Amino acid sequence: MLKAPKPLKIRVEDMNLYYDSFQALINVNLDVLTNEITAFIGPSGCGKSTLLKSLNRMNDLIESCRITGKITYDGEDIYGKMNVSELRKRVGMVFQKPNPFPMSVYDNIAYGPRTHGIKKKKVLDQIVEESLQNAAIWDELKDRLKKSALAISGGQQQRLCIARALAIKPEVILLDEPTSALDPISTTKIEDLLAELKDRYTIVIVTHNMGQAARISDKTAFFLHGEIVEFGRTMEIFSKPKDKKTEDYITGRFG
């Protein structure tokens, strides 16, 4: 029996992105569905991180960056009237290198909610515990909440960063190679965590680890030279890709 398709969360339509005269994304079209994990794969410089950053307007900071086409979030144009902080509240981001703030574990998580006006300690306590629970790191850190976040391991720091992203209750989480700096055990923990989180969030992940894309994602997009060569069900991409370039890349014949 065919399952009903999940609701559309983000739609990228005929998008082109330029840094000055260099075109980094060429006519990109892509649908991200709710409660799915969408993986972006492709060789370095193919545009996958650029597209990821465009999804919560991280490219706004780059002066030379110019975008044509449309990205809609729940049907609303994110480069239109939508307020950027509102967008980033709904679309959280986790980076390649864990980047905890130089403050305590507790304050790292409470930082976002505080800037959004939450002051009551009881409420903040609850958010901190919930976020750490959801990032599957509460048991490891509950007795070290006052310790510096820089003193915990890299794997823990990355889950702390995920917890920090969850603390402002986003709907979408963007992850840019979140495990490339981590050991295999920490990587497995993050992958397990993402599989768990996808029931409540929509996840988009950039990864260089093909096995990771195959293990955790529902859909995979293969990027090359700024274009999406192929986008489809992960199982299909990794068993019978339609395009020879996809086949050659995922089997390690180039890239």
Added chain:
Amino acid sequence: MRNKFDRELQKLHDDVVQMSTFIETTIDKTMSAFKTNDYALAREVCENDDIADELELKVERRSLRILLSQQPVARDLRTISTALKMISDMERICDQAKNIAGIILRFEGHELIKKPDSILLLSEKCVHMVNKSVEAFLNNDLELARAVMTMDDEVDTIYHNIHDNVSVLVTQNPNNVMQAVDFVMMAKFLERIADHAVNIAEWVEFNITGEHKNKVLL
């Protein structure tokens, strides 16, 4: 970039080719033993059964090692799963050939009734199907693989005819009953060989298209 992987895949291919050559030779010998009452040849088929097991094990070992070390995807994944599935059918074909050779040996020292022509016809069809399924694998020939699948109906019809004809043999002379039963069994083994040839052809189709019996597996 993936030299080692490609070398391993080439070796796997060579192993499967070796096994397919072995099964082709085995059923050729079996049917030739039947046609010419060559009991020495039938004995050789029975004794060589271990070789098929060894060849199967060799392919299994190599496939599992590649799965473990290379975590193959796409075409590579399909090739290795196809090899693993095909060799089971190849090994079963050898088992059936051995069963047929066993029946041939039972005829030794007995006066033989005339072999039903349809058995010879059936054996030719089955040998042809096995050869073509192997050829389809070796040449990645989708059209040929699909042709093998359609040949099976004819084999089934011939098998049912043999079934009917043999009962006539028994009615004509009840002394024929033992050999008549053996012919029916032989026909059944041949019919099974044809089924395995179809299975091989279906895996060849999967290898090329990613679909098995019109179903997407992944």
